[in-house]
Amino acid sequence: AQSVSQHNHHVILSEAASLELGCNYSYGGTVNLFWYVQYPGQHLQLLLKYFSGDPLVKGIKGFEAEFIKSKFSFNLRKPSVQWSDTAEYFCAVILASGGSYIPTFGRGTSLIVHP
C-alpha cells in the first residue's frame, strides 16, 4: 500500500528563517501531489499541487515545492517564514495511474514560528 512520510513532526523557527518540510511517498507510478495547511482550529486549505510539467511548483503565500521523481519526494519550502505561518502542514498523494484516486495524507508537520 502506498504511504506518505513526513519526517519532521515538529518544527520551530524564528521569523525570517527559511523553511523546508520533507515529504516522501512510496509509490513508483504516476502521482499527483499536494500540500495542505491547517491553521489552528480550521479546515485544510490547499497550498499547492503538482500534476505534471514543471517540477517546481509555486503556491500561495510564498510557498513552493519541488517534485524530485528519483527521490520520491515533494518537499515544501519557503525562503522566509512569518509568525502567521504557524500551522499544521500535510502532504498528500494520489495515485494517478490506475489507482483509487483517494488522497493519502502524511502524518503532518506542526510548524511554530516565533516572532
Added chain:
Amino acid sequence: NAGVMQNPRHLVRRRGQEARLRCSPMKGHSHVYWYRQLPEEGLKFMVYLQKENIIDESGMPKERFSAEFPKEGPSILRIQQVVRGDSAAYFCASSYTNDYGYTFGSGTRLTVV
C-alpha cells in the same frame, strides 16, 4: 459559491448514543471523501462516495460506522453507539472529478463523554 459545508461544527454525545455528521459538497462536486483526524495522527481516510454509491470504504471501521451520499441532500456519516475512542475531528472533502483537487470542510469535532 459556498465551500464544503459541514455541520454541526461541534457535537457532544454520551457513550452509546448515535452521532450524525453532515457534509454538503461544493456545488457541482459529486465526489465526497470522509477523513478522521486524531491528535498526532494526521488524517486517516474513511470512505469515498459518489452520488448514491459507496466507492471505497476500506478505511471505515466494520462496525457502528456507516456513510451515505443520497441523490438529494448532504452526505451523512453515521456512528452508532459511540464510544470515547470515536472522539475526533471528522473532515469531509469534495471534488469535481476524482483527481482535480479537493476542497475540505471545516470539520465536525465529536466529543464523546
